[in-house]
Amino acid sequence: MKAKWISLVALMIAAVSVLSACGGSSSSNNGQASGGAAQSQELVVTSFGGTYDEAFAKYVIEPFEAANPGVKVTLAPYTGVTKLAQGGGEKIDIVQLDDFDLIEAGNQGLLSELAQDQFSNWSNLYPQAILNGNESKTYGLVNVFGxxxxxxxxxxxxxxxxxxxxxxxxxxxxxxxxxxxxxxxxxxxxxxxxxxxxxxxxxxxxxxxxxxxxxxxxxxxxxxxxxxxxxxxxxxxxxxxxxxxxxxxxxxxxxxxxxxxxxIRSGLGILKDSANQELAAKLIDFTLTAEAQQGFAQDLFYGPTNKTVELDAELQQKVVYGEEGLANLLAPEWNxxxxxxxxxxxxxxxxxxx
Known part of the structure; x- marks a missing residue:
């Protein structure tokens, strides 16, 4: 009788172990920790400092994190092409740079090539907002015009x-x-x-x-x-x-x-060595939304790169806005x-x- 009891207890323990293993695998696949909380994922984004960072946090980081539980976006100091080429982008996922630097970084093989199907807002962009390097490869998307x-x-x-x-x-x-x-x-x-x-x-x-x-x-x-x-x-x-x-x-x-x-075009590109390629593209896409770009226009007087953005008449006069605003501005052929x-x-x- 005692032997049967011990065998029954052993079978119960084994069953619980199997269920726990299965349950742990399921939680992992759904991005959940064993306690049921979402696993965190960090995106590191370089920026320009000052009031730009304040606007970026307000109109991009905070709503993006709210829409993507478990994701944390961290701003890092501005990092130029020279430093990136010397290995300074090891912990960076996304770089924010001027147009010529994004193109140069891409041409040097430091950035991932971007594809239209990664971005829901790509088709809404003015042509000047798509930064192509050699062989017409796209390395950056512009989120603000000046x-x-x-x-x-x-x-x-x-x-x-x-x-x-x-x-x-x-x-x-x-x-x-x-x-x-x-x-x-x-x-x-x-x-x-x-x-x-x-x-x-x-x-x-x-x-x-x-x-x-x-x-x-x-x-x-x-x-x-x-x-x-x-x-x-x-x-x-x-x-x-x-x-x-x-x-x-x-x-x-x-x-x-x-x-x-x-x-003047400031934009974003994804470091080629980033382990978060899909999430990085998702964040860049978020900077191209009408809501984010309206915020940058209101707070910093940067013009929208998304053609669907509507600004009031007074603000239109203060920023680069629409085809008319772009008409008298030279977009240099950086290549x-x-x-x-x-x-x-x-x-x-x-x-x-x-």
């Missing part, structure tokens, strides 16, 4: 109409331009009638302009303090930052010169320009050295 033109203090200068107005004697010593910035070079080339095969007139123009330049700045936020202290009257700058300053009650206006402006960048920046440095 414009590069001229900001000025209307209390101290007439509204500029041409990029050449940066050379006017009236603003000598009161001009700011970005340091080693291709958009400034491209607009100068248009202003002086240069072409990419003969850029000598551009370097001559920068030599002539340099005595008027109070600062060749390296931080995109620098003109804010330069305008604030009165150090500059006119600057090459972003529309969004200038508009934000104006909205804060400062004497700053922004114009696109008659030569046109440069379309053509990137091979020239090193030479151009060397020539620029020689021309602007005081």
């Amino acid at each position: 414009a590069w033109g001229i900001a000025y203090n209307p209390d101290k200068a007439e509204a500029p109409t041409s990029w050449n107005d940066l050379w006017n004697p009236e603003v000598k010593g009161k001009v700011a331009l970005m340091s080693q910035w291709i958009p400034d070079i491209l607009l100068t080339a248009k202003a002086v009638g240069a072409d990419y095969e003969n850029m000598d007139p551009v370097w001559t123009a920068f030599k002539e302009l340099t005595p008027s330049v109070a600062q060749y700045y390296s931080s995109f936020s620098a003109p804010e303090s330069l305008f604030g202290t009165g150090a500059v009257t006119m600057a090459a700058w972003f529309d969004g930052r200038a508009t934000a300053m104006k909205e804060a009650g400062k004497s700053v206006e922004f114009v696109i010169p008659e030569e046109g402006g440069v379309l 053509e320009l990137l091979p020239k960048r090193e030479e151009w920046l060397t020539k620029w440095t020689e021309a602007t050295t005081r």
